Amino acid sequence: MAHYIMKRLFTLMITVAGIAVVTFFLSLVVPLDPLAAIAGPQSPPETVERLRKLYGFDQPTYVQFGRYVERLAEGDLGMSFQTNRPVLDDILNFFPATLELATIALIFSVVFGMILGILSAVYKDSLLDHFSRIISLIGVSMPVFWLGLLLLLVFYFQLGWLPEPGRLDIMLIEPPRITGVLLIDSVIAGDWEVFWDALWHAFLPAVVLGLFGLAGIARIARSSMLDVLSQEYIKTARIKGLSEYLVITRHALRNALVPTVTMIGLTYGSLLEGAVLTETIFSWPGLGRYLTTAFLTLDLNAIVGGTMLVAILYSVVNLLVDLLYAYLNPKITLAQHDA
Amino acid sequence: MPDAATKALDTADMRRLRAQARKRYLHDSYVLWKRNPITVTGTLIIVFLVLVALFAPWLATHDPYDQILAQRLMPPSWDNLFGTDNLGRDIYSRVVHGARLTLMIAVLVAAISAPIGLLVGVLSGYLGGIVDEVLMRLSDIFLAFPKLILAIAFAAALGTGLENAIIAISIANWPGYARLVRAETLAIRNSDYIQAIQVLGASRTRIMLQHITPMCLSTLIVRVSLDMGAIILIAAGLGFLGLGAQPPSPEWGLMVSDGRNYLVDQWWVSTLPGFAILIVVLGFNLVGDGLRDILDPHQRQS
Numbered sequence: 001m002a003h004y005i006m007k008r009l010f011t012l013m014i015t016v017a018g019i020a021v022v023t024f025f026l027s028l029v030v031p032l033d034p035l036a037a038i039a040g041p042q043s044p045p046e047t048v049e050r051l052r053k054l055y056g057f058d059q060p061t062y063v064q065f066g067r068y069v070e071r072l073a074e075g076d077l078g079m080s081f082q083t084n085r086p087v088l089d090d091i092l093n094f095f096p097a098t099l100e101l102a103t104i105a106l107i108f109s110v111v112f113g114m115i116l117g118i119l120s121a122v123y124k125d126s127l128l129d130h131f132s133r134i135i136s137l138i139g140v141s142m143p144v145f146w147l148g149l150l151l152l153l154v155f156y157f158q159l160g161w162l163p164e165p166g167r168l169d170i171m172l173i174e175p176p177r178i179t180g181v182l183l184i185d186s187v188i189a190g191d192w193e194v195f196w197d198a199l200w201h202a203f204l205p206a207v208v209l210g211l212f213g214l215a216g217i218a219r220i221a222r223s224s225m226l227d228v229l230s231q232e233y234i235k236t237a238r239i240k241g242l243s244e245y246l247v248i249t250r251h252a253l254r255n256a257l258v259p260t261v262t263m264i265g266l267t268y269g270s271l272l273e274g275a276v277l278t279e280t281i282f283s284w285p286g287l288g289r290y291l292t293t294a295f296l297t298l299d300l301n302a303i304v305g306g307t308m309l310v311a312i313l314y315s316v317v318n319l320l321v322d323l324l325y326a327y328l329n330p331k332i333t334l335a336q337h338d339a
Numbered sequence: 340m341p342d343a344a345t346k347a348l349d350t351a352d353m354r355r356l357r358a359q360a361r362k363r364y365l366h367d368s369y370v371l372w373k374r375n376p377i378t379v380t381g382t383l384i385i386v387f388l389v390l391v392a393l394f395a396p397w398l399a400t401h402d403p404y405d406q407i408l409a410q411r412l413m414p415p416s417w418d419n420l421f422g423t424d425n426l427g428r429d430i431y432s433r434v435v436h437g438a439r440l441t442l443m444i445a446v447l448v449a450a451i452s453a454p455i456g457l458l459v460g461v462l463s464g465y466l467g468g469i470v471d472e473v474l475m476r477l478s479d480i481f482l483a484f485p486k487l488i489l490a491i492a493f494a495a496a497l498g499t500g501l502e503n504a505i506i507a508i509s510i511a512n513w514p515g516y517a518r519l520v521r522a523e524t525l526a527i528r529n530s531d532y533i534q535a536i537q538v539l540g541a542s543r544t545r546i547m548l549q550h551i552t553p554m555c556l557s558t559l560i561v562r563v564s565l566d567m568g569a570i571i572l573i574a575a576g577l578g579f580l581g582l583g584a585q586p587p588s589p590e591w592g593l594m595v596s597d598g599r600n601y602l603v604d605q606w607w608v609s610t611l612p613g614f615a616i617l618i619v620v621l622g623f624n625l626v627g628d629g630l631r632d633i634l635d636p637h638q639r640q641s
Contacts, residue, residue: 143613
């Protein structure tokens with residue numbers, strides 16, 4: 001196991017280095033546009049030229065890359081043109097909101113995805129099974145941004161059942177920032193009004209964001225449950241006279257969980273992705289919206305820093321999932337012992 | 340020469356048997372396809388999309404770019420089946436023309452990223468060693484980014500526009516294919532017939548081009564068709580964010596975004612183009628879902 005972890009960590013390091021190269025390449029593809037943006041559209045070529053020197057864009061590529069790596073090593077991601085603050089501060093500022101939203105969405109998709117998947121395996125080919133298959137297919141086919149708009153239209157504008165886009169009611173004051181996650185900060189501050197309001201505001205975006213993951217989890221849960229249910233030891237358990245409920249909860253479920261855990265990890269990664277669109281629609285002040293604005297305004301440092309952080313996070317999550325999978329599935333390590 | 344005659348007969352026999360087997364396989368596939376209402380529905384949706392795209396100019400009732408400001412934000416009616424948008428353009432005609440864009444994006448992304456994935460995968464799997472190591476680490480790096488984020492990043496960096504969006508999505512898409520083809524190549528590489536050709540003195544290029552590539556194609560094609568829905572969703576997402584197709588193009592994602600400000604009182608502006616995205620993506624995913632069953636050997640035996 002230790003050997004496996006070391007090997008994976010090494011690969012992760014190579015990947016992170018590669019991520020830095022790709023993001024640097026991104027900044028190479030756009031060198032002139034941000035300069036024109038800073039200088040203004042009407043500025044004479046000489047001004048742009050001077051700016052290019054100032055930002056070091058006139059240097060050979062390898063010199064630029066060296067400088068870039070140097071800065072990264074110091075944890076300096078540069079200044080955002082848009083907010084006029086260091087990109088790293090911006091990211092740390094916006095990230096907790098994304099984490100909060102993605103976690104609630106994950107809980108939603110895991111709970112309902114598992115229930116749906118397991119039930120449709122147990123009652124295979126029943127009406128419920130078909131219904132759940134169709135729900136999953138619609139879930140993966142749904143343009144997130146469109147679903148978000150529709151639900152906002154119905155539940156906020158028309159019915160008024162759910163709160164306006166945003167993270168908190170305007171009339172409420174945010175608790176002192178400790179973790180940046182409102183749900184935690186409000187508990188620490190003992191401000192339950194804020195807690196419930198924040199949860200209420202997160203409800204719709206989390207459902208929209210979680211729907212995609214729900215579909216995938218339901219599908220994997222169903223197929224792995226079906227696999228397990230067809231095995232000999234389940235027959236044995238049934239012959240022993242155990243109730244169907246016990247067979248499923250005690251014997252089948254545990255083994256069916258292993259592939260599902262992998263899927264849950266992958267879902268967490270894809271939630272980061274979906275957050276870009278969901279946050280834009282629900283005015284959620286998270287990393288996704290920060291990134292989108294950066295992309296649209298060609299805020300180069302923010303693009304590079306934000307993309308890099310998301311990619312590193314995504315890789316780390318994937319690594320953790322693989323490790324968890326190896327831990328949960330003793331066959332992998334056993335096979336190594338036998339060999 | 341009797342030997343040559345028997346051999347010729349054998350080849351002819353082989354060819355006939357092979358043709359029969361292929362026919363039976365196709366027939367079985369057809370039966371499985373027909374048995375599954377999900378696949379049939381999906382196929383019908385895709386056929387419908389292709390027909391709409393082909394006949395867009397005849398199906399459209401208005402010019403998709405024609406702005407009649409006096410008739411802006413009109414609700415759906417017989418004149419304007421899906422209503423009009425904030426510039427008085429007929430939404431139905433725009434959705435119909437948008438089918439062309441959607442189909443074009445999906446086809447072009449597949450046409451760009453699948454061959455790259457095929458090339459990288461075959462090279463990496465067959466040559467092995469340092470080539471394999473370098474190419475696979477490279478694809479690892481691209482796989483380290485969530486697809487949508489990578490596509491957005493490249494779309495923004497290359498400059499907004501439909502062509503760049505297509506390139507950006509392709510950049511995000513090829514590593515998955517390379518992985519798949521590599522795995523397939525590794526499985527084929529050590530098979531007897533490849534070794535036999537090697538002994539006969541075939542060059543590496545010849546083996547890769549004529550003997551390995553064709554064997555990888557079917558797996559790759561299936562995977563690409565499974566991905567079609569996801570590709571369309573990413574393209575629509577880029578359009579929605581303003582990083583894909585640019586106004587006045589009738590791209591569906593962009594049209595949803597156009598209607599955002601009129602959501603409350605003029606629901607049709609955003610809703611109908613978005614519904615088109617849902618239906619088309621659903622069509623591809625339904626077929627993909629059925630395809631999985633059709634190609635599953637377990638299903639075939641039953």
